[in-house]
Amino acid sequence: MSKKLLLLSTGGTIASSVSDSGLVPKESGEDLLKLLGEMPYDIDVKDILQLDSSNIQPEEWKFIAEQIYKYRNDYDGIVLSHGTDTMAYTASMLSFMLQHIEIPVVLTGSQVPINVVLSDAPENLRLAFAAAAVCHPGIYLAFDRKIMLGCRTVKVRTINFNAFESVNVPSVATVTSDGIVFNYQPKIENKKCVLNTKIDTHVSLVKLFPGFDPELLFAMVKSGCQGIVIEAYGLGGMNYIRRNLVGAIGKLIRMGIPVIASSQCLYERSDLTKYEVGRLALLEGAISAGDMTSESAITKLMWGLGQGMDVHEISEFFNKDIAGEITLK
Known part of the structure; x- marks a missing residue:
């Protein structure tokens, strides 16, 4: 048939x-x-x-x-x-x-x-x-x-x-x-599909470049932005000399705005634990996107915020594999 x-x-x-x-x-x-x-x-x-x-x-x-x-x-x-x-x-x-x-x-x-x-x-x-x-x-x-x-x-x-x-x-x-x-087939979980289209689109995807002014992030938040994905350098490095992006992330996190750190590199993962510039961001509360694509990271952030998750719940959410979007250590 x-x-x-x-x-x-x-x-x-x-x-x-x-x-x-x-x-x-x-x-x-x-x-x-x-x-x-x-x-x-x-x-x-x-x-x-x-x-x-x-x-x-x-x-x-x-x-x-x-x-x-x-x-x-x-x-x-x-x-x-x-x-x-x-x-x-x-x-x-x-x-x-x-x-x-x-x-x-x-x-x-x-x-x-x-x-x-x-x-x-x-x-x-x-x-x-x-x-x-x-x-x-x-x-x-x-x-x-x-x-x-x-x-x-x-x-x-x-x-x-x-x-x-x-x-x-x-x-x-x-x-x-x-x-x-x-090459493989995704695992099948015996769970009922539930349609859930609640999302919050007041988010931003920012590509970091030398000279980026962190004050622009606060301007976004003043305009209603509820969460930010930053495409950082390499494994997730961010500047803290002169234009202190790391410090700005800490302030945003304390304001309840989740900041996700992904990599500008298309392949392999972000890892905030390897270099000082990443570890400082991690200490300030930056959330690693791991090896997720930017497309997946921004849509996952929209969906998580749409469920009413706060910054701590978003952090936990990004450490879960929902649909195969992230490789967990």
Whole structure:
């Protein structure tokens, strides 16, 4: 018996056509499906959005999560077609909003619209459907012959077809002449999925650079910012000479504002214990993001704050692995 799958279409490059103002999402989910030819699955289609992913924001995350939750018991797997620019953010947020989802949910898109002869869209869509049929329950991103854990993905290229990489963990699976070859499958926990879309979007993601004025962080807080992720240097180093960022973090923590320290380096972890510049920040209360992506760190912070967590609870939350987003020592 063939697997019953659902395609939720949201727009993006994969569904775009040329217009006077550039590429605009116009193709329906049915249009995408027709261009794939025959598939060995029983596929339903629902068009839920028609947006460039630059316009997909927290309101759309909530709506997408609600749609997945609504249909999850009617299908063996769900494919979400999505623009590439913010797909890693959506995949990360869905990992927190839909913890313990009972089926595989696979996000995909393309670098070139599906109606272009040499588009990567058909291959990516076929892979997404195959992943939705065989993967363990969870949130995934399928792209360029790789199936990746959603909360570990980052868009790393703007033009080439291998646009996404799985950061700090291997891809869940790759496609070879043998078919889908799994490196691992996420563990299945026998827990009921609970939809939880409560988030606080009053957060900021700041990339540290030499000369950054720490007073800007306090200006953000005065404007309503409730939490900050700082992409620090290397293992999480932050300056304390002249422009005392370390001292500013201590003040923010005492004000009840969680400050998460991640690394500007794409690969490997932040470790505030190794150098003096990190240890001082740790002593002031900075919270390490470990080997999380920035996309995962900022969405995890939004979700944690949305649950009403205070700075100490956020610290504990960031030391828990919720959906495979962090490697704990």
